[in-house]
Amino acid sequence: MSSSALTLEDCPFCALAGARLARPTPAGNDAVAAYADDKIVVLLQGDSPGVLVAPATHVDVLAELTDRPLAGFLAALRRVAVDVQAIFGCSGTTIAPRKDALPSAHGHISFEVIPTPQSYANAPASADLMLRAEQLAELIRD
Secondary structure, eight states, X not given: OOOOSSOGGGOHXXXXXXXXXXXXXXXXXXXXXXEEOSSEEXXXXXXXXXXXXXXXXXXXSGGGSOXXXXXXXXXXXXXXXXXXXXXXXXXXXEEEEOXXXXXXXXXXXXXXXXXXGGGGGGSOOGGGHHXXXXXXHHHHHO
C-alpha cells in the first residue's frame, strides 16, 4: 500500500469498500455510492456524465494489486461498463483513469466509465443520481 497525505481512514473509497451497500447511499459532494463489495466501489457524481469505479483495496496504481485482486477488479470494471451501456442506452463506453475524481490527496486510483459522447444527453442530472445509482446497483448485483 502506498503512503499518501491522508490516512486510509480519510479515503472516501476505503470508507465504502467492503460495505456491501444494501442500497445506494449519498456520499457527499453531490455523489452517490451505487455499489461496494470486496472488489469494487462504484460512485456516481452529479458533475460528471460517467461512473467512478475504484478497487476496494487502497492502491495508487494498478501495478500494486496482485494478480488475483487485479483480475477480480478488472472483471468487475468490465461489468460496470456493460451495465453503464444498458442504463445510459449508449453504444459503448470509455474507461479512463481518474486520480482527480475525489480529493487527490487520498491517493486511491479510480477509473471513470464514460458513456459514448452521443449519449451524454442521457447522463444523469443531479436529481436523477439516486435513481441511476439504484438501476446500476441492481444490474451489478444480478
